[in-house]
Amino acid sequence: MQPIVELNNVSFAYPNGVKVLNRFSLRIPQGSIYGFLGPNGSGKSTTIRVVMGLLKAQEGIVTVFGDSHSTKRIAILSRIGSLIDTPTFYEHLTAYRNLEIVRLSHDLPQQTIAEALQLVGLSATAKLKVSEFSLGMKQRLALAMALLPKPELLVLDEPSNGLDPNGIIEIRELLIRINQQLGTTIFVSSHLLSEVEKLCTHLSIINQGQAVFEGPIEQLTERIATQKRVWFTVGSTEGLSSVLDRPLEIRQNGSIKVGFEYTTDREIARCNHQLVTQGVEVFGIHKEHQTLEEMYVKLLEDNK
Numbered sequence: 001m002q003p004i005v006e007l008n009n010v011s012f013a014y015p016n017g018v019k020v021l022n023r024f025s026l027r028i029p030q031g032s033i034y035g036f037l038g039p040n041g042s043g044k045s046t047t048i049r050v051v052m053g054l055l056k057a058q059e060g061i062v063t064v065f066g067d068s069h070s071t072k073r074i075a076i077l078s079r080i081g082s083l084i085d086t087p088t089f090y091e092h093l094t095a096y097r098n099l100e101i102v103r104l105s106h107d108l109p110q111q112t113i114a115e116a117l118q119l120v121g122l123s124a125t126a127k128l129k130v131s132e133f134s135l136g137m138k139q140r141l142a143l144a145m146a147l148l149p150k151p152e153l154l155v156l157d158e159p160s161n162g163l164d165p166n167g168i169i170e171i172r173e174l175l176i177r178i179n180q181q182l183g184t185t186i187f188v189s190s191h192l193l194s195e196v197e198k199l200c201t202h203l204s205i206i207n208q209g210q211a212v213f214e215g216p217i218e219q220l221t222e223r224i225a226t227q228k229r230v231w232f233t234v235g236s237t238e239g240l241s242s243v244l245d246r247p248l249e250i251r252q253n254g255s256i257k258v259g260f261e262y263t264t265d266r267e268i269a270r271c272n273h274q275l276v277t278q279g280v281e282v283f284g285i286h287k288e289h290q291t292l293e294e295m296y297v298k299l300l301e302d303n304k
């Protein structure tokens with residue numbers, strides 16, 4: 001199936017000459033919740049602006065719904081809902097009236113307002129003025145406004161920024177509901193790995209304008225499951241590399257530890273047997289599991 005958004009080797013520099021995207025690619029599958037993760041300043045907002053056609057890449061190909069902004073800009077934008085800057089409202093009007101203004105500008109049926117309010121959990125507070133809303137409620141109202149014309153793609157730049165833990169959970173649950181109930185593809189940036197992990201089906205990690213990972217989120221967790229390391233505490237390093245014929249990392253800090261990658265527990269038992277039969281004393285065996293966070297940090301370090 002054709003991706004909803006496709007960026008191929010996109011490079012972008014701001015007029016001051018700072019190159020922010022460097023041959024960057026991504027593919028957002030239809031129906032996915034696609035997380036876009038990277039440290040501050042890595043190029044997430046710039047990429048989002050390129051996807052929205054607000055910035056034009058100097059190199060590479062950008063297609064959204066299979067079309068280019070240069071020929072189908074209005075048609076593309078009519079199929080996207082977005083939340084990429086701080087949302088603005090008529091604060092002195094009720095949530096309902098704010099939605100009514102959006103409804104009229106898109107010439108949508110009246111019932112779309114009640115549907116949107118229910119989806120974002122604001123039905124009971126629709127008659128309150130927006131100035132009385134908390135930040136979390138404003139964020140949900142902004143989502144309701146973006147969803148009113150039933151976009152196929154929702155583009156969100158750090159929607160959890162500034163929210164308290166409860167607000168973060170509410171937005172996460174809401175985005176999952178939108179994806180599952182309406183089938184909306186969601187492209188969401190974040191610098192919070194833990195959030196992306198709980199929310200997204202797919203992930204792109206960007207660092208210094210380059211992709212360091214792209215794929216289904218399980219691909220990253222599977223990689224973690226296969227990249228396991230074990231540490232043997234041994235009596236001496238003598239003859240170790242000939243006994244264990246594999247890349248070894250040796251740490252001597254009080255005790256001597258030798259570490260290597262393994263895939264099965266049987267492999268650990270075999271190495272232990274080899275060491276002991278060759279006269280190497282083994283005082284301890286410790287399995288180290290890489291966390292998603294460690295994997296993320298490693299991916300960023302490898303890209304330096």
Ligand SMILES: Nc1ncnc2c1ncn2[C@@H]1O[C@H](COP(=O)(O)OP(=O)(O)OP(=O)(O)O)[C@@H](O)[C@H]1O
Nearest residue numbers: 014016018020038039040041042043044045046047
């Ligand atoms: N209008 C601009 N003119 C010049 N440089 C800019 C402009 N906007 C952003 N930059 C620079 O481009 C780089 C990438 O910024 P961008 O906002 O895309 O990153 P980001 O990953 O979204 O970061 P953050 O999470 O901090 O928003 C940064 O070095 C930033 O200073």
